[in-house]
Amino acid sequence: MPIHRVTLAKMARVFSGIQPSGDLHLGNLLGALMNWVNHQEEHEAVYCIVDLHALTLPQDPEELRTNTLELAQLLMAVGLNPERCTLFAQSHVPEHSQLAWLMECTVSYGELSRMTAFKDKSDRSDFISAGLFTYPALQAADILLYDTDLVPVGDDQRQHLEITRDIAERFNSRFGETFVVPQHVIPAAGARVMDLQHPERKMSKSQDSVNGTINVLEPPDSIRKKIKRAVTDSDGEVRFDFAKKAGVSNLLSILGAATGTDPNKVAESFDRYGDLKTATADAAIELLLPIQQRFAELQADPSETRRLLKVGAEKAQEVASQTLNRAKQNCGLLEA
Ligand code: TYM
Numbered sequence: 001m002p003i004h005r006v007t008l009a010k011m012a013r014v015f016s017g018i019q020p021s022g023d024l025h026l027g028n029l030l031g032a033l034m035n036w037v038n039h040q041e042e043h044e045a046v047y048c049i050v051d052l053h054a055l056t057l058p059q060d061p062e063e064l065r066t067n068t069l070e071l072a073q074l075l076m077a078v079g080l081n082p083e084r085c086t087l088f089a090q091s092h093v094p095e096h097s098q099l100a101w102l103m104e105c106t107v108s109y110g111e112l113s114r115m116t117a118f119k120d121k122s123d124r125s126d127f128i129s130a131g132l133f134t135y136p137a138l139q140a141a142d143i144l145l146y147d148t149d150l151v152p153v154g155d156d157q158r159q160h161l162e163i164t165r166d167i168a169e170r171f172n173s174r175f176g177e178t179f180v181v182p183q184h185v186i187p188a189a190g191a192r193v194m195d196l197q198h199p200e201r202k203m204s205k206s207q208d209s210v211n212g213t214i215n216v217l218e219p220p221d222s223i224r225k226k227i228k229r230a231v232t233d234s235d236g237e238v239r240f241d242f243a244k245k246a247g248v249s250n251l252l253s254i255l256g257a258a259t260g261t262d263p264n265k266v267a268e269s270f271d272r273y274g275d276l277k278t279a280t281a282d283a284a285i286e287l288l289l290p291i292q293q294r295f296a297e298l299q300a301d302p303s304e305t306r307r308l309l310k311v312g313a314e315k316a317q318e319v320a321s322q323t324l325n326r327a328k329q330n331c332g333l334l335e336a
Contacts, residue, residue: 014039015148015182017050017090017139020067021057023215024074026284027203030190030257031154037079039152039185045085046146046316047075052090052097053139056132057125057206072305074216077295088312090142095320099141102327104134106167106174112136116159124206140164145320147180155191156202158184175330179323190257196230199246217292220285227251227281238270248273251280258283 016036018028039045051068068089080087090096112118112133122128131138143151143164151161161184168179193203195212203213214223232247240263242249249263255276256263270276298305329335 012043012149013146013180014043014045014150014152014185015048015143015146016152017048017053017142018071018075019050019054020064020071021054022063022067022205023217024071024078025193025203025205025216026214026254027154027190027193029078029216029287030193030254031156031187032152033075033078033080034190034257035152035185035187036075036085039150040081040085043150046148046319047080047085047087048090048142048316049075049088050090050139050142053135056129056135057121058127069302069305070299072309073298073302074291074295076298076305076308077291078216082308082312086312086315087308088316089309092309092313093317093320095145095317095324096138096141099145099320099324099327100134100138102171102331103137103140103144103167106171107134107137107140107163111163111166115163117156121206136160136163137167140167143182144168144179145323146316147319147323148182149180150185151182152185152187154193155186158186171327171331175327175332178327178330187257189253189261189263193254193257194246194250196226196247196250199231199250214284216288217295218288220289223284223288224281227277227284230277232273236273238267238273238276240264240267248276251276255280255283258287 016032018032024033036045036047049068049071051064054064054067072087072089075087076082115136118133118135121132125132139160140163144167151157153161161182165181168181172178172181195201195203195209196214197209197212205213211226211229214226230247230251232251233245235245238248238252239245240249240252252263252266255261256266259266270279
């Protein structure tokens with residue numbers, strides 16, 4: 001009989017990714033990144049800048065490189081600490097594209113055709129790459145490579161998570177237990193930050209709505225102006241009701257997410273739209289200013305950021321290579 005019996009519960013592993021497609025906006029921050037920061041304190045957290053996914057739409061090579069480096073600096077400015085989490089660029093860990101091929105051979109054409117993100121993006125693009133169509137297979141590879149339990153994302157990633165689970169289950173049932181089937185984690189407030197000018201659609205870098213989007217690096221004056229001009233409605237009642245009052249509800253959910261308060265509760269504190277707008281602008285500025293200051297400091301030393309990304313990629317690869325080998329073996333590829 002052992003003298004000491006120590007039971008160590010396995011720490012849940014968290015994985016998530018973000019595209020280096022230009023500026024980071026308030027939706028990314030409230031819908032996903034604030035949660036990423038919290039998870040690194042409690043779980044084993046792995047975060048990836050998905051530069052290969054960015055290639056699914058046309059990119060300027062120099063801009064992509066700059067955006068990738070700056071996104072790493074922004075993520076650290078938001079609070080990711082490379083000593084507490086693994087932070088890396090997707091293209092630095094070749095296992096992602098290798099497992100993606102196995103995922104492409106596990107998902108069907110029909111399933112990929114039903115992805116709403118593909119429909120949206122292909123409607124807006126002249127050149128529709130094959131990579132844009134198979135995008136969810138690469139995303140499934142990202143997640144499954146790390147035996148991920150939890151995936152913190154905004155609401156728009158729901159369908160991508162569902163297809164990831166389907167792919168994992170199908171692979172497991174065909175070839176035996178290979179992958180952990182992950183769960184998504186979507187925040188109660190901030191999961192869908194909407195465009196300030198078109199509150200029926202999500203705030204997005206790709207929508208080209210300058211006045212509807214607040215960037216994380218936006219100066220305070222501009223934040224205040226945009227929130228002041230945000231579309232509301234004419235009934236004058238401050239109430240959280242996305243179906244009937246999208247503009248007002250969006251402001252309530254931004255203020256709620258920025259201050260960690262339920263948007264319904266936030267609504268009780270205001271009688272007038274003007275006051276709600278002032279408080280929302282104040283909260284956004286208070287949240288973003290320290291991030292902007294840290295970003296300016298980090299920007300001064302790009303070689304340190306590159307070093308940290310390299311360390312992150314090495315840590316990530318240790319786990320990723322084991323999962324890829326398991327998957328290759330289980331599906332019948334001959335060992336080299
Ligand atoms: P991306 O780069 O579009 O967005 C990064 C994260 O921000 C969230 N988000 C929002 N949340 C609330 N309101 C909004 N308006 C808003 N806009 C964006 C997104 O939900 C996301 O969590 N396909 C992914 C990247 C990806 C990924 C992964 C994510 C690749 N592999 C593996 C998770 C796990 C994407 O394009 O996110």
